[in-house]
Amino acid sequence: MKKNTILFLTLMVSLSAFSQEPEWQDLFNGKNLKGWTKLNGAAEYKVQDRTIIGISKMNTPNTFLTTQKNYGDFILEFDFKVDDGLNSGVQFRSQSLKEYNDGRVHGYQFEIDPSPRAWTGGVYDEARRGWLYPMTYNSAGQKAFKNGEWNKARIEAIGNSIRTWVNGIPCTDLLDNVTPSGFIALQVHAIGDKAQEGKTIAWRNIRILTENLQAFRTPANEQVYQVNSVDNTISEREARDGWKLLWDGKTTNGWRGAKLDAFPQEGWVIENGILKVLKSGGAESANGGDIVTTRPYKNFILTVDFKITKGANSGVKYFVDTNLNKGQGSAIGCEYQILDDNVHPDAKLGVNGNRKLGSLYDLIPAPDNKPFRPGFFNTATIVVKGNHAEHWLNGVKIIEYDRNNQMWNALVDYSKYKDWPDFGNLESGLLLLQDHGDEVWFQNIKIKELD
Incomplete structure (x- = not known):
């Protein structure tokens, strides 16, 4: 085979492999909070060492740092670390509407829960329906979160399918069609105990994939219990x-x-x-x-x-x-x-x-x-x-x-x-x-x- 032909085939293989690489978009530039908006509460967010840090505060409701852009179908990844005793979460497909509780942020939430309950990775419907997928459905997933350490989260929201992972371990498999699109938000939860004031929740490496999702979605794992919330249907x-x-x-x-x-x-x-x-x-x-x-x-x-x-x-x-x-x-x-x-x-x-x-x-x-x-x-x-x-x-x-x-x-x-x-x-x-x-x-x- 001629040398030029070999080089051509090698190039084609390389281009094919390259075309299959996911085109991630960074949601956080690592420097400041450009592209984000704070809603509802008065907790503080700051940027330090390419990390967004949320700081708990007394006498304020839940505070949300939201993207200024809405997302429908996507794969979202981020790292998170939370102080013990502080509940938090990441909103997705969420909204803030004047006609709904005067702008109260509501929608799906990836739960961050360092308590002994161990529901990190579950899906909660913030300010609306409550728990859609508590981690009682998946005892193996309850063991994924590492308290006091950095953890890696993944959310795949594609059509009616919502699935989550913590540190590569599958946590939820939910079917729901109530809200197809909305912003992503980082939550600092309200606190009622003065001893919790000043505790932090941190996020870094926040990136999203919105194109060619079928090629990069995780294969189904039928060991994970599925909750179907699409009305009167059998999946x-x-x-x-x-x-x-x-x-x-x-x-x-x-x-x-x-x-x-x-x-x-x-x-x-x-x-x-x-x-x-x-x-x-x-x-x-x-x-x-x-x-x-x-x-x-x-x-x-x-x-x-x-x-x-x-x-x-x-x-x-x-x-x-x-x-x-x-x-x-x-x-x-x-x-x-x-x-x-x-x-x-x-x-x-x-x-x-x-x-x-x-x-x-x-x-x-x-x-x-x-x-x-x-x-x-x-x-x-x-x-x-x-x-x-x-x-x-x-x-x-x-x-x-x-x-x-x-x-x-x-x-x-x-x-x-x-x-x-x-x-x-x-x-x-x-x-x-x-x-x-x-x-x-x-x-x-x-x-x-x-x-």
Whole structure:
């Protein structure tokens, strides 16, 4: 082969390799804060040794140093280091709008959390929905953060897919479509303890990739739990894992009235992908009535997104037998309580708070410090595996129990269910959404049956 031909081929290979190099853009010039704007709070930001340093300050709300440009799809990388005890984060696809809480910064946040909770790398929806992907979903990812050291973060936000890494370890896999574009911001969190004043959070090597993202996105890792927040959909990953929609977001297919052969003609409506039980005076199952699935379930993971209006009462029941109560009131089964704990009087009844939100109604209380998001949709998760059951709220387990044993039966004997034979010990049963006479919204009702 001629020498010129070899040189030409070598050049072509080199050009091909070069064309595949990512074209990173620096968001921080290492000298000053040109291109950044401070919003909401009065914490200080300074530049030192090619590093942005945020300094905590008393008597000021969360402070954000934001890019002056918005970004939609991107891969973002940065190094960060935080003083112990100081919570922080990096906003992305975030906004500050006059019509939303007078300009309050809101949107997705990459969490920086040096506390023992260890949720660094999780995704929080700042000033809006709260936790979208707490690190309870990924215990391996909780070990990635190194306290007191520099850490490397990566965020891939491409379409509806949001994934994060800390020090090369995958942390989150979230699908969400609420905000497709917005600025990036460095947060100095508000503090309430004078001892925390002057603590710092530092960022450096902040760079973003906005072109040819498919070529440089990280391959999927199906060992990382995926959270799909796109309303009433099943992702390809969920479908492979065995998840199915229990409600399609459009019709009443798969559901009927608990005391009817068909879906109720009144009391329930479907609007914009939301299934609503309408307000009718607060009585139990006195309007449209409860609705149940058209088939029973045995071992499963059930997720239901719910939103309550002020003072509302409702519930999600399982192991329901609609033949047990054909008279007035609700069908009988174990109940994941849905309640406005601050307003509804039922929160003060029962024993030790066992009628509050998330509790196994009238049997086992959920803790008061549960991660409820008032004014927004919350995700109730019920896990049943044989005689073991768990209640989760927004990704955090709040109660667990075992049934079909002496302790369970004794618990039932001191509850409102004592007169129902063998309550809660069914091998399988229907699933139920309760009409308790208050307006409550449901969506994203999904189930995965277990072996």
